[in-house]
Amino acid sequence: TNKENSMAEEIYSICFMCTVRCPIRVLVENDEVIWIEGNPHVPGIEGALCAKGSAGIALLNDTERPQSPMIRTGARGEGQWRQASWDEALDYVAEKLKTIIAQHGPQSVVLGERTNLNTHISKTFMKALGSPNHFTHDALCKGSVNTAFRTLTGYTDPQIGIDYANTKHSIMYGRNIFESLEIKAINKLLTALDKGAKMTYIDPRFSVTASKADRYWMIRPGTDLALNYALMHVILNEELYDKAFAVRWIKDQRQELPALRKFVEPYTPAWAEAETGIPAQEIVDLAREVAADKPSVVFHYGYRGAHHPNEIYLRRSIIILNALMGSLEAHGGLFFKKGPKAAGREEIHKYIEQDFPKISVPRFDGSGGAKFPIADSSHGNPQMLAHAVEHEDPYPIKALIANRFEPLQSIPDSGEVRRALNKLDLIVAIDVNYSEIAWYADVILPESTYLERADSIQPVSGLKPQLFIRKQAVTPRYDTKPGWWILKELAKRLDIGQYFPYETIEDIWRFQLQKVGVKLEDFDREGFVTLLEDAIWWDREKGIHFKTPSGKFEFSSYLMENAGFPSFVPYTPVEAPSQGYFRLMVGRAAAHTHVSTQNNIYLNELVPENELWINTNVAADLGIKDGAQVEVASKVGIARLKAKVTDFIHPEAVFMLHGFGKTVPVQSRCYHKGASDALVQENISDTAGGSPAFDETLVQVRPVA
Numbered sequence: 001t002n003k004e005n006s007m008a009e010e011i012y013s014i015c016f017m018c019t020v021r022c023p024i025r026v027l028v029e030n031d032e033v034i035w036i037e038g039n040p041h042v043p044g045i046e047g048a049l050c051a052k053g054s055a056g057i058a059l060l061n062d063t064e065r066p067q068s069p070m071i072r073t074g075a076r077g078e079g080q081w082r083q084a085s086w087d088e089a090l091d092y093v094a095e096k097l098k099t100i101i102a103q104h105g106p107q108s109v110v111l112g113e114r115t116n117l118n119t120h121i122s123k124t125f126m127k128a129l130g131s132p133n134h135f136t137h138d139a140l141c142k143g144s145v146n147t148a149f150r151t152l153t154g155y156t157d158p159q160i161g162i163d164y165a166n167t168k169h170s171i172m173y174g175r176n177i178f179e180s181l182e183i184k185a186i187n188k189l190l191t192a193l194d195k196g197a198k199m200t201y202i203d204p205r206f207s208v209t210a211s212k213a214d215r216y217w218m219i220r221p222g223t224d225l226a227l228n229y230a231l232m233h234v235i236l237n238e239e240l241y242d243k244a245f246a247v248r249w250i251k252d253q254r255q256e257l258p259a260l261r262k263f264v265e266p267y268t269p270a271w272a273e274a275e276t277g278i279p280a281q282e283i284v285d286l287a288r289e290v291a292a293d294k295p296s297v298v299f300h301y302g303y304r305g306a307h308h309p310n311e312i313y314l315r316r317s318i319i320i321l322n323a324l325m326g327s328l329e330a331h332g333g334l335f336f337k338k339g340p341k342a343a344g345r346e347e348i349h350k351y352i353e354q355d356f357p358k359i360s361v362p363r364f365d366g367s368g369g370a371k372f373p374i375a376d377s378s379h380g381n382p383q384m385l386a387h388a389v390e391h392e393d394p395y396p397i398k399a400l401i402a403n404r405f406e407p408l409q410s411i412p413d414s415g416e417v418r419r420a421l422n423k424l425d426l427i428v429a430i431d432v433n434y435s436e437i438a439w440y441a442d443v444i445l446p447e448s449t450y451l452e453r454a455d456s457i458q459p460v461s462g463l464k465p466q467l468f469i470r471k472q473a474v475t476p477r478y479d480t481k482p483g484w485w486i487l488k489e490l491a492k493r494l495d496i497g498q499y500f501p502y503e504t505i506e507d508i509w510r511f512q513l514q515k516v517g518v519k520l521e522d523f524d525r526e527g528f529v530t531l532l533e534d535a536i537w538w539d540r541e542k543g544i545h546f547k548t549p550s551g552k553f554e555f556s557s558y559l560m561e562n563a564g565f566p567s568f569v570p571y572t573p574v575e576a577p578s579q580g581y582f583r584l585m586v587g588r589a590a591a592h593t594h595v596s597t598q599n600n601i602y603l604n605e606l607v608p609e610n611e612l613w614i615n616t617n618v619a620a621d622l623g624i625k626d627g628a629q630v631e632v633a634s635k636v637g638i639a640r641l642k643a644k645v646t647d648f649i650h651p652e653a654v655f656m657l658h659g660f661g662k663t664v665p666v667q668s669r670c671y672h673k674g675a676s677d678a679l680v681q682e683n684i685s686d687t688a689g690g691s692p693a694f695d696e697t698l699v700q701v702r703p704v705a
């Protein structure tokens, strides 16, 4: 099958230029990667790869990434390092951790990571240590979406999928899918659009996705909930909802539907027009159009668009619109993902399933506790890191292990985070780049890149449950190690090595596969294993298994009301910012992953810096010219970057890409290019949903003299 080059070896693996983790096929010759493409055997991928995925070779060969363990010699962040051997660096970290744990207890150690294939091993590490404080990026990404789904269905959002290929109408609330991309989803959505499916895109900013939509609404920032209340108003008054679905699956529908109808009575399309700027008649048209295509419609619940302190109610309203259209477990709508169990197999094994000493202290971040009672505490609320450290609330935090996680750019108000980090006795960064946190750390433990390492097997639930594998393509270019090795070696030195009963990746794989009935060789041919060839759909009449107390879709949520949050709240109007002030919105570019790729030699060339999008008319009022430097100031910080003067953004908002404004000199290509959104974003949270309100901050914009 090696048509490109008969000498080349073919390796199936998983991309990790972003966490979408597309399956890939890598061609290797003489221990060099000569080609990467999407795994041709995977439906929906069929060879496709995005620009970032192709740029994986540049990450592999990057000379500006850490090349051996490093121990800090100067002041924090000063950039004075000495190279160390792995033994020396791991001994150093273990000694420090032992002292800290002896003085302050294991809960004073916090490990934060972007969820990855070895998260079950990182969680094992923390459990074995006796600390409850493992957190992931989840709350910073879509925590409120997660909570919203749990309040209504009992499932988390990763347990829900979208049948893009068969959808007849998708409604995207700032879900900028053609730039903030997932290859499989896009390919399927494009297929549907080719077949005549419609797409409505709603965003105060005209993005690439807007350019592909049949209908685009430049909504006033922060007012999506008003739009949704008006849509519900039309749908309920005109009885456009899916009655069969409601009767069968909406808890107490005889009371709940009239109650909701009464609740949204004041929120007429005309009222919503005044609030959102969307013409009333168009709102009515959308409700009727979508109803005609039900249940094969998707109101996309979004990830990052429209993050405000009331976000839980926005996400809930979107999911409720899906339920009114009967689009749950419907072809062309949403579906519940099926795992190995649904295919009649056992689940994959995880090291986290061992017996650990009982941990009785609460989490540091209030997740599942006083501050965030219904947020998902298996992920935590990282936005509380600085507060917890600075105020020793609820107890002293003394060590941070940042494993593939960047607190200095991914948590709002990075000035405060930096001040808090100063109070720590130990900062360890496990990273592939000289990220801001690596540069600020005491010890850098460089991980091998995804092309140089193998990782735990990835179970992928869906209509057809599958297993994928990341195999090592080439030997590490530098003195780097895989994360699962690093944590085991650290554990050994902390006398908790017994919880890591493996030596090699094959040991991990065999352990994971013990019960699932799949052999390692089964991955050889195509790089993945499908556990059942037929798509698994539950019976819409009898078989939908909601995991709520009632077993139905619950408008009035036990979870919310029990924690003191009303299930529905009246709409609070969003005030227009005063002259010179704007709501700061952020987002991603197709060529970059969050904060990771700005220094990548190829991607840096595609998008070297970020700019501040500002509306043409207001820019003229403020004397701001296209391309000129502007100052963006909030209550917590000031950023400087170039202005991009454009008609394609609402006058109340400004927008910048996330991930720029790096301060690490050895990342020479992106050093001081553009500005970091986290510097100016205030750290305000949706305490019910769990996410920070990333789009809430008001900034003042001025030309730089």
Ligand SMILES: Nc1nc2c(c(=O)[nH]1)N[C@H]1C(S)=C(S)[C@@H](COP(=O)(O)OP(=O)(O)OC[C@H]3O[C@@H](n4cnc5c(=O)[nH]c(N)nc54)[C@H](O)[C@@H]3O)O[C@H]1N2
Residues within 6 Å of the ligand: 018, 019, 141, 142, 173, 174, 175, 176, 177, 179, 180, 181, 182, 202, 203, 204, 205, 207, 219, 220, 221, 222, 223, 224, 302, 303, 304, 305, 306, 307, 585, 586, 587, 588, 589, 590, 591, 592, 593, 594, 655, 695
């Ligand atoms: N290329 C690339 N793709 C990625 C990623 C990446 O880093 N790079 N990351 C992945 C991850 S982890 C995620 S979470 C997803 C994110 O996927 P999305 O959430 O689709 O991505 P964002 O780029 O954050 O886009 C958010 C959009 O919301 C808009 N917005 C802001 N305020 C409002 C508002 O009040 N109302 C409405 N309707 N819209 C608003 C912004 O203008 C912006 O266009 O992308 C994934 N895909």
Ligand SMILES: Nc1nc2c(c(=O)[nH]1)N[C@H]1C(S)=C(S)[C@@H](COP(=O)(O)OP(=O)(O)OC[C@H]3O[C@@H](n4cnc5c(=O)[nH]c(N)nc54)[C@H](O)[C@@H]3O)O[C@H]1N2
Residues within 6 Å of the ligand: 016, 113, 114, 137, 140, 141, 142, 304, 403, 404, 405, 406, 407, 409, 410, 411, 412, 430, 431, 432, 433, 435, 436, 447, 448, 449, 450, 483, 586, 587, 593, 594, 595, 596, 597, 658, 677, 678, 681, 694
């Ligand atoms: N201000 C602000 N904050 C945000 C967002 C925003 O738009 N603005 N977006 C939020 C969203 S949607 C998300 S998902 C999160 C993402 O937040 P993060 O997970 O922190 O960001 P990433 O860029 O995905 O990667 C973090 C770190 O992982 C390192 N890394 C990359 N590959 C590897 C690897 O293979 N191994 C190791 N050990 N390290 C690696 C990178 O160098 C980087 O330092 O951020 C959230 N926070």
Ligand code: SF4
Residues within 6 Å of the ligand: 015, 016, 017, 018, 019, 020, 021, 022, 049, 050, 051, 052, 053, 054, 181, 182, 183
């Ligand atoms: S979307 Fe692109 S960068 Fe992300 S995993 Fe897929 S190919 Fe890699």
Ligand SMILES: [Mo]
Residues within 6 Å of the ligand: 140, 141, 142, 303
């Ligand atoms: Mo995300």
